Amino acid sequence: MTSRQPTMSADEWDELNFPRPEVQGFDEVVERAISRRGFLGGTLAFGSGAAVMGTAFLNGGSAMAQSSSRFAFEQISARTDSTVHVPNGYSWDVLVRWGDPLFSDAPEFDPATGIPTEGSDRVFGENTDGMELFSFKGHQLLAVNSEYTNNDTNLAHTEDGLPTSAEDVLRLQNFQGVSVMEVTEDADGWKVVIDSPYNRRIHHNTPMSLDGPAAGHDLLKTAADPSGTQSLGTFNNCGAGRTPWGTYLTCEENFNGYFGATGDMPTDEKISAGYDRYGINETGFDYNYHQFDPRFDVSTNPNEPHRAGYIVEIDPTQPDAVPVKRTALGRFKHENAATALAPDGRVVAYMGDDERGEFMYKWLSRDVYVPGGDTSTLLSEGQLFVAKFNEDMTGEWVALTPDATGMDAAEIAIFTRTAASAVGATTMDRPEWVAVNPTAVEAYCCLTNNSRRGATNDDGSVRSNAGGDEMTVNAPNPRKTNDYGQIVRWRPHGDNHAANTFDWDLYVMAGNPDVHTEGAYAGTANINAGNLFNSPDGMQIDSTGLIWIQTDGDDSNEGDFAGMGNNQMLAGDPVTGEIRRFLTGPNGSEVTGLTWSADKRTMFVGIQHPGGSFPDGEGSLPRSSIVVVKRDDDALVG
Ligand code: FEO
Ligand code: CA
Ligand code: CA
Numbered sequence: 001m002t003s004r005q006p007t008m009s010a011d012e013w014d015e016l017n018f019p020r021p022e023v024q025g026f027d028e029v030v031e032r033a034i035s036r037r038g039f040l041g042g043t044l045a046f047g048s049g050a051a052v053m054g055t056a057f058l059n060g061g062s063a064m065a066q067s068s069s070r071f072a073f074e075q076i077s078a079r080t081d082s083t084v085h086v087p088n089g090y091s092w093d094v095l096v097r098w099g100d101p102l103f104s105d106a107p108e109f110d111p112a113t114g115i116p117t118e119g120s121d122r123v124f125g126e127n128t129d130g131m132e133l134f135s136f137k138g139h140q141l142l143a144v145n146s147e148y149t150n151n152d153t154n155l156a157h158t159e160d161g162l163p164t165s166a167e168d169v170l171r172l173q174n175f176q177g178v179s180v181m182e183v184t185e186d187a188d189g190w191k192v193v194i195d196s197p198y199n200r201r202i203h204h205n206t207p208m209s210l211d212g213p214a215a216g217h218d219l220l221k222t223a224a225d226p227s228g229t230q231s232l233g234t235f236n237n238c239g240a241g242r243t244p245w246g247t248y249l250t251c252e253e254n255f256n257g258y259f260g261a262t263g264d265m266p267t268d269e270k271i272s273a274g275y276d277r278y279g280i281n282e283t284g285f286d287y288n289y290h291q292f293d294p295r296f297d298v299s300t301n302p303n304e305p306h307r308a309g310y311i312v313e314i315d316p317t318q319p320d321a322v323p324v325k326r327t328a329l330g331r332f333k334h335e336n337a338a339t340a341l342a343p344d345g346r347v348v349a350y351m352g353d354d355e356r357g358e359f360m361y362k363w364l365s366r367d368v369y370v371p372g373g374d375t376s377t378l379l380s381e382g383q384l385f386v387a388k389f390n391e392d393m394t395g396e397w398v399a400l401t402p403d404a405t406g407m408d409a410a411e412i413a414i415f416t417r418t419a420a421s422a423v424g425a426t427t428m429d430r431p432e433w434v435a436v437n438p439t440a441v442e443a444y445c446c447l448t449n450n451s452r453r454g455a456t457n458d459d460g461s462v463r464s465n466a467g468g469d470e471m472t473v474n475a476p477n478p479r480k481t482n483d484y485g486q487i488v489r490w491r492p493h494g495d496n497h498a499a500n501t502f503d504w505d506l507y508v509m510a511g512n513p514d515v516h517t518e519g520a521y522a523g524t525a526n527i528n529a530g531n532l533f534n535s536p537d538g539m540q541i542d543s544t545g546l547i548w549i550q551t552d553g554d555d556s557n558e559g560d561f562a563g564m565g566n567n568q569m570l571a572g573d574p575v576t577g578e579i580r581r582f583l584t585g586p587n588g589s590e591v592t593g594l595t596w597s598a599d600k601r602t603m604f605v606g607i608q609h610p611g612g613s614f615p616d617g618e619g620s621l622p623r624s625s626i627v628v629v630k631r632d633d634d635a636l637v638g
Contacts, residue, residue: 009590009609010148010236010254011552013285038393038505039442039489040526040577070546070573071580072635075530078565079584080557082612086583089632094615095183095190095604097623098126098146102181102192102199111620114154117167120174121201124181124192126154127624128593128606130240130336130538132248133183134316135598141198141316142183142604143248144593144626145237146176148257150609151286153621166292173204173289177234178250180316190602190628200319204233204258208312212328212380214413219271219306224295231307232295234323238354239336239433239538240593241311244347245375248314250323251334253354255308257285263299271302277417277466278333279355280305306414311337311351313379326379329363330400330416338434338443342498345369347378350443352431356450357465358417359425360387360434362397364498384412386420387428389476389504395490397500398423421467429453429477429485432537432552437574439545441495444507446536447477447486448552454480476504479520483560484510484534487549489574507547508572508579510534515560526577532564533581538592542638543600547572549579550605552590567591569605583629586614593626596638603629603637 073087086092099109106122107115115123125146134141149172151161163169182196193199210229214220220228238253256279265282266272275281280298289296295304309331315321329337332353340348345368351361365382369375385397398404400412405419412419429450436443452463454473462470473480476488490504510533511523535553542548549570554561569583569591585591588611595604607614610622631637 010257010285011590038507039491040505040507069576069578071571071578072631073580073582075580076582076584077530078532078557078563078568078581080555080565080587082586082614084583084586084607084627086629090629090637091632092583092605092627092629093189095626095628096124096181096192097615097625098124098128098175099623100124100192101194102179102201104195111616113156114621115171115175117171117174120171121203125177125179125201125203126150126175127608128626129238129608130251131593131595131604131606131626132240132242133595133597133604134242134246134248136198136246136317139196139198140183140598141180142595142626143178143180143240143250143314143316144606145178145240145250147236147238147253147608149175149287156621162286163288163292169287169289169292172287173233173293174201175203176237177201177203177206178237178248178314180248180314180319185597185602198316198319202234202314202323204235206233206323208232208234208323208325210307210325210327212326212413213409214306214327214331217410217414219303219410219414222301222303222307231325233308234312234325235308238334241337241339241349243313243339243375243378244341244369245371245378246315246317248316249337249339249349250312250314251336251351252309252312253333253335254285255333256280256305258287258289258308259296259298259305260284260288260290261299262290262297266298266302268302273418274415275305277415278305278309279466306331309333311349311379327413328380328382328384330361330384330412331414332358332361332416335431336433338436340436340443340497341369342496344498346498347382348497349379350434350436350445352428352434352445353417354430354432354448355465356430356452357427357463357469357471358431359420360428360431360445361385361416361420362387384416385500386423386425388424389426389474389488391475393475393504395426395502395504397502398425399500417467421469425469426474426476427465427469427471429482433539435539435541435547436497437541437545437547438543440574441497442489442491442574443497444487444489444539444541444547446539446549447488448535448537449485450477450482453477453482476506478506479509483554484512484521484523485536485553486510487536487539507574507577508536510536512560512563514563521560524577526572526579529563531570531579531581533568533570534561534564537590538569538594538606540594541574542596544638545574546638547574548582548594550591550594552592555588569594585610587611588622589614600636600638601630601634605629
């Protein structure tokens with residue numbers, strides 16, 4: 001396996017190690033699973049009363065009839081350039097870039113070398129990702145994830161971007177985690193309030209507490225923390241979420257990449273099995289932390305990785321509050337967390353585990369949320385479930401209990417993937433962001449792609465996830481070698497997010513009807529030459545119910561991806577299925593992270609790992625940035 005070069009995003013590394021098969025096998029598409037009636041039945045052309053959609057659901061069958069649109073903008077074209085584009089009548093500007101100061105004592109960003117180690121915890125972190133805005137006593141507080149580092153840009157003094165000292169490692173550790181910052185708008189536009197008392201950097205060494213069933217378990221104890229309840233740092237903070245009580249949820253995704261071994265790997269059977277399932281190995285992603293910071297050396301600290309991979313709750317209004325790792329919500333490669341309230345006030349959180357063939361989860365609290373009441377148990381006491389999708393377009397949430405899994409509560413929390421495999425959860429095409437529609441009792445998950453879906457090993461067996469669960473083509477993941485991705489939607493029975501059963505459909509299957517004139521790779525009928533995209537990833541649903549879809553895919557604009565251009569953000573109508581392209585990112589970037597100002601007149605959009613010299617122009621290192629998007633008439637944008 002190739003080490004992750006420091007210039008790569010996690011997805012690029014993944015693609016290098018697990019390239020698409022040269023023969024795509026497009027003639028082996030299984031259509032039965034998508035040939036069903038979906039919730040978009042009203043606008044898709046197929047016979048009334050038909051039990052199945054047949055191929056009319058696919059692009060080759062019929063065009064989607066659109067009589068009216070609720071979008072307030074005209075779709076923009078795909079782009080392959082080095083800047084951001086938004087529709088006519090909208091404007092964008094940069095709010096904050098990697099390395100911009102949160103405090104007046106921060107070092108100044110050098111266009112050639114970036115930020116030195118001294119003061120690297122006083123600036124906005126790198127590779128912006130999930131974010132949420134909180135309105136508190138007249139202050140607008142933006143909490144933002146910094147997922148990973150581009151070492152060739154921020155360790156420009158090293159030959160290959162590999163850290164060569166503890167100082168290098170500390171710099172990388174400081175650039176990641178979470179930034180909390182106050183933002184404000186005046187006549188000159190939006191800006192960060194430097195030195196606001198709310199500004200805060202949470203990074204790889206920030207003290208955290210561990211809570212829930214795994215807290216205090218032997219597998220979480222280390223020499224530095226024999227209690228197993230106090231850890232340092234939050235890692236690979238990908239997507240995000242917010243609770244009804246106004247706290248921020250940051251989600252630890254590819255945490256495995258930070259660990260390595262200078263000596264022997266642990267031999268304990270349970271620990272080794274966990275390492276295999278979560279991808280912890282000798283080299284990690286070449287952060288080289290383990291060479292200079294013994295905490296990350298699993299040959300001497302085998303339990304340290306068990307203290308990462310969780311949902312972490314942060315109170316953005318309390319800069320001194322210790323973040324809490326909520327182990328009850330499971331340990332996996334958490335993408336994001338989308339919360340909802342059941343009619344009785346219990347708290348639901350939907351979550352995806354972003355790896356090929358991993359699963360989708362739901363948390364249900366034991367206690368109810370009461371505004372102003374005690375919220376301390378709501379992410380600690382309750383039940384974790386995993387999704388099972390049936391071919392008949394129903395599904396169920398299977399409780400991960402000791403009885404069902406043969407594991408105790410702490411082990412379910414630590415080795416959640418193993419527990420989910422034990423109950424036969426449905427393998428998914430890399431669950432990225434989940435979003436809950438505030439205007440209907442339904443939720444959505446981006447299944448970004450899975451080049452190994454339905455593929456076979458040399459011996460003819462079907463490829464499996466790291467737990468041995470075969471990734472055969474299944475109903476919600478109906479395409480072999482799925483390069484384009486899809487969005488699954490579910491509606492809980494009884495209009496109750498606490499229900500254990502649901503109906504589901506595919507809101508969209510991305511595809512390319514220009515390249516594949518018929519069949520499943522053309523995509524669903526709501527894909528057309530004007531809105532081509534691949535690899536849906538980030539997702540938020542605004543207060544009006546529009547679905548905002550962000551992509552992290554192949555931006556080659558060639559072959560199967562011709563006409564798709566750079567990564568982008570689109571808006572989807574949940575009722576008609578219509579999808580329009582709203583924003584295009586600069587070359588090389590991923591568009592990820594979206595939230596709104598308190599008055600809903602500004603969108604904050606994340607531009608991660610841009611190429612070239614975005615946004616500063618020639619001669620500058622590229623800088624991940626949050627951009628603000630407004631309507632020129634200052635009307636609502638969400
Ligand atoms: Fe960090 Fe799965 O994206
Ligand atoms: Ca993502
Ligand atoms: Ca992705």
